[in-house]
Amino acid sequence: MPAIKPSLAALAACGLAGCVVARAGPMPGTPEFAAARVSRAYDCGVGVDRGRIIAGFPKEDRARFIAANASYAVKSYKAPRRCETGERAELQRELRAGPRR
Template sequence: MPLPPKLAAATALCAALGACTVAGPMPGTVEYAAATVSRAYDCGLQVDRGRIIARLDRQERQRFVAANAGYAVKSYKAPHRCEASERERIKGEIGALARR
């Protein structure tokens, strides 16, 4: 039996919103940069955080510092394991953030 159109639309909307809350920050955002820096620390990579912050717009710096602090707290409680492929990906992203 097919769903009524309104119920089908509501179900699709809930599924889409559920995916948004699980996915994490969007690439290219300050929050994504903060999450990447936090994960780099988890992977044991060297991070020139000051250089990354210096490359951000003045308005974005506070958002980065706040988001980074939030991820650091979550990271402290999370496992600090990093597979080789993830480590290389994060290493590349950190390099790109420093050159941005």
């Protein structure tokens, strides 16, 4: 049984490492995060005013948003289309609030 303990310890460490590692995707507050949320909103059928969102960013971040949004638009063809009511409402709130820093 002593050989099992190191294996369990290794598995536990791997599991904990998974909890500590940040989720994949852009950090909140970045143009890339906003682009990801806009893309998901399109997937959910939520109306999006991209012009207003772009205008909410400083000039130096607008190009980053546009590039990221184009990248996500290509990926969204394979994205799940189903959205729950709660997710749709959350997206609408986020998009009304605009980009945050």
